[in-house]
Amino acid sequence: MKASKSRGPLIIAVLVLLLLILHQDNWFWTDATLVFGFIPIALFWHACISLAAVATWFLATRIAWPLSDDVEDHEGGA
Amino acid sequence: MDHPGLPQLIIILIYLGLLLALGLFSSRLFKGTKEDYQVASHSIGPFLLLMSIFGTTMTAFALVGSSGEAFREGVGVYGMLASSSGIVHSLCFFLIGVKVWKLARRHKYTTQIEFFRDRLDSDFVGYLMFPILVGLVIPYLLIGVISGGAVIQSLTGGLAPDLPMFQVFDAEGNANPALHGGVPPWLGSMVICVVVLVYVFFGGMRGTTWANTFQTLVFMILGVVTFFVIANKLGGQESLLDNLKTLANSVPEDKVTRSAMSKTKFFTYLFIPLSVGMFPHLFQHWMTAKSSHAFKLPVVCHPFFIMIVWVPCVLVGIWATGLPADMHLPANPNTILPFLVKTQTGPILGGFLAAGILAAIMSSLDSQFLCIGTIFNNDVVTHLAGKDRFSDRQQVMFTRLFIIGIVAITYFLSLGNVRSVFALGVWCFSGFSALFPIVVAALYWRGLSAAGAISGVFAAITSWCILFYQGTKVPMEQGGLSKFVLELPIGGESYELMPVVAMMLSSTVTMILVSLVTPRPSEEKLAKFFG
Numbered sequence: 001m002k003a004s005k006s007r008g009p010l011i012i013a014v015l016v017l018l019l020l021i022l023h024q025d026n027w028f029w030t031d032a033t034l035v036f037g038f039i040p041i042a043l044f045w046h047a048c049i050s051l052a053a054v055a056t057w058f059l060a061t062r063i064a065w066p067l068s069d070d071v072e073d074h075e076g077g078a
Numbered sequence: 079m080d081h082p083g084l085p086q087l088i089i090i091l092i093y094l095g096l097l098l099a100l101g102l103f104s105s106r107l108f109k110g111t112k113e114d115y116q117v118a119s120h121s122i123g124p125f126l127l128l129m130s131i132f133g134t135t136m137t138a139f140a141l142v143g144s145s146g147e148a149f150r151e152g153v154g155v156y157g158m159l160a161s162s163s164g165i166v167h168s169l170c171f172f173l174i175g176v177k178v179w180k181l182a183r184r185h186k187y188t189t190q191i192e193f194f195r196d197r198l199d200s201d202f203v204g205y206l207m208f209p210i211l212v213g214l215v216i217p218y219l220l221i222g223v224i225s226g227g228a229v230i231q232s233l234t235g236g237l238a239p240d241l242p243m244f245q246v247f248d249a250e251g252n253a254n255p256a257l258h259g260g261v262p263p264w265l266g267s268m269v270i271c272v273v274v275l276v277y278v279f280f281g282g283m284r285g286t287t288w289a290n291t292f293q294t295l296v297f298m299i300l301g302v303v304t305f306f307v308i309a310n311k312l313g314g315q316e317s318l319l320d321n322l323k324t325l326a327n328s329v330p331e332d333k334v335t336r337s338a339m340s341k342t343k344f345f346t347y348l349f350i351p352l353s354v355g356m357f358p359h360l361f362q363h364w365m366t367a368k369s370s371h372a373f374k375l376p377v378v379c380h381p382f383f384i385m386i387v388w389v390p391c392v393l394v395g396i397w398a399t400g401l402p403a404d405m406h407l408p409a410n411p412n413t414i415l416p417f418l419v420k421t422q423t424g425p426i427l428g429g430f431l432a433a434g435i436l437a438a439i440m441s442s443l444d445s446q447f448l449c450i451g452t453i454f455n456n457d458v459v460t461h462l463a464g465k466d467r468f469s470d471r472q473q474v475m476f477t478r479l480f481i482i483g484i485v486a487i488t489y490f491l492s493l494g495n496v497r498s499v500f501a502l503g504v505w506c507f508s509g510f511s512a513l514f515p516i517v518v519a520a521l522y523w524r525g526l527s528a529a530g531a532i533s534g535v536f537a538a539i540t541s542w543c544i545l546f547y548q549g550t551k552v553p554m555e556q557g558g559l560s561k562f563v564l565e566l567p568i569g570g571e572s573y574e575l576m577p578v579v580a581m582m583l584s585s586t587v588t589m590i591l592v593s594l595v596t597p598r599p600s601e602e603k604l605a606k607f608f609g
Contacts, residue, residue: 016165016169019165020165020348023157023161023162023165023348024341024344024345025157026341029335029336029337029339029341030335030336030337031335032331032334032335034323034326034327034334037319037322037323037326038319038322038323038325038326039326039393040153040326040329040334040335040396042153042154042156042157042334042335042336043153043156043389043392043393045157046156046157046160046161047156047161047385047389049157049161049164049165050160050161050164050381050382050384050385051381051382051385053161053164053165053168053381054164054378054379054381054382057168057172057377057378057380057381058378060172060377061374061377061378065176065370065374066172066176066177066370067176067180067370
């Protein structure tokens with residue numbers, strides 16, 4: 001856990017960069033496929049990007065949170 | 079209740095009454111201190127922080143503008159405006175929000191300007207940023223106030239066609255069927271301003287946070303309900319899935335793809351959501367957090383919430399492009415959603431949707447009014463007169479008086495030219511984005527000097543003014559200011575870029591170059607922020 005904590009910010013930085021690259025989905029630019037028969041694939045892909053962002057930020061709160069509990073107590077937080 | 083516009087008006091009035099009651103109730107918990115009024119005594123937990131931050135960043139554009147833009151541009155608007163915000167907004171909360179929260183709790187800041195003054199050891203930076211931040215928030219406020227009046231008018235159309243002030247005629251003297259008889263915008267906007275003023279005045283940040291949470295729940299739930307009702311009505315099939323398939327198959331191909339959208343413009347739109355890193359009202363919301371852990375829920379859930387609101391609205395927008403011509407869709411894309419609600423659903427849902435749109439509008443307005451009142455008190459009056467000159471009670475009074483002043487100014491400005499104000503929306507976001515490098519450097523770069531930051535702010539605002547002037551030359555028939563892009567010629571091809579790229583580049587380069595050749599703050603000062 002300690003190792004993943006120390007590498008956490010790097011892992012999150014790589015994942016955010018990956019999200020930004022996947023966001024520029026040139027490969028679906030002119031694709032008119034309807035996923036499940038009703039969602040245009042461009043919309044479906046970007047909804048998946050939103051869900052991938054949720055997963056990435058969840059991971060960030062676990063392995064790369066910028067403040068430790070000691071700092072929290074010191075600053076007068078709950 | 080069968081009278082046109084009456085059910086909608088009653089639902090809107092009940093909703094506004096509930097908001098007033100919530101604001102007045104929250105004022106009973108007010109402790110009487112400046113800290114309690116401006117940042118709710120740093121007592122806000124994860125759920126309220128999530129809802130208030132989300133409600134503050136989502137405006138009327140999330141419901142009305144998203145469907146309107148999808149109608150005009152197709153599905154690409156989700157990637158351009160929504161999924162990009164899901165990544166970038168949470169990045170700003172994570173990289174900037176948590177860090178400034180820590181510094182602000184340690185050094186007792188409430189506003190951005192207090193932070194910048196202390197970090198850069200410069201009074202001038204505060205005087206420079208004050209008019210810029212207020213100047214960029216005001217167009218944002220105007221959009222909300224004007225949209226509120228327009229929504230109330232369009233959804234109460236037919237209410238009182240005999241009252242002269244409720245009548246709307248076109249150039250030929252015929253009654254406008256969509257708006258005639260509806261509550262006039264000046265009256266609707268005034269009611270919105272008064273309601274927001276009352277609950278912000280009495281409830282301060284606690285009232286604002288509670289109202290935001292309530293309003294965010296309202297517009298999220300009503301957005302989804304509206305989607306299902308419209309889908310079932312427009313599709314005309316037995317099951318929901320069949321309706322969705324029928325509607326999707328009727329959409330022209332250019333609206334389910336991005337064939338008409340520039341790839342480089344799509345990419346450079348990613349810079350626009352960085353503006354949240356410099357929103358002064360969001361900064362103040364961050365300060366309300368009880369602990370840094372309270373940020374975790376907003377960081378994680380924000381992209382999901384954006385998706386819940388935007389996906390249904392974008393689908394409704396593209397479906398409208400496949401509707402038959404005899405439905406007489408309105409010419410203004412931003413009225414597509416209210417039009418479909420009015421023609422495809424009953425007056426009760428129309429009233430609820432109006433409440434939902436007003437909720438999205440007011441949940442941004444309240445924070446902005448409170449923030450400007452706070453900036454005036456903390457960064458001008460108290461800063462000039464000395465911190466110990468006024469009691470907490472007097473400072474709460476000053477903040478309230480400034481809030482009344484800014485509400486009045488915004489209301490009177492909203493009675494002016496509407497078209498140019500809407501075009502200012504993306505420009506005001508670009509202005510905040512242009513200042514984004516300054517806050518990042520202030521938090522993460524020891525080498526940032528006061529002169530570097532000041533030069534960066536000047537570069538941002540100068541490039542903003544130059545590009546804005548260029549934008550005003552775009553003819554209205556071609557979209558005017560809102561359609562202005564930069565053209566980058568490479569290898570015989572021309573690539574479209576959003577103006578924000580040039581603004582951010584100029585502020586970043588200037589800030590770095592000047593910081594490298596000017597003295598940075600003392601080691602003692604830097605130890606305060608980087609120790």
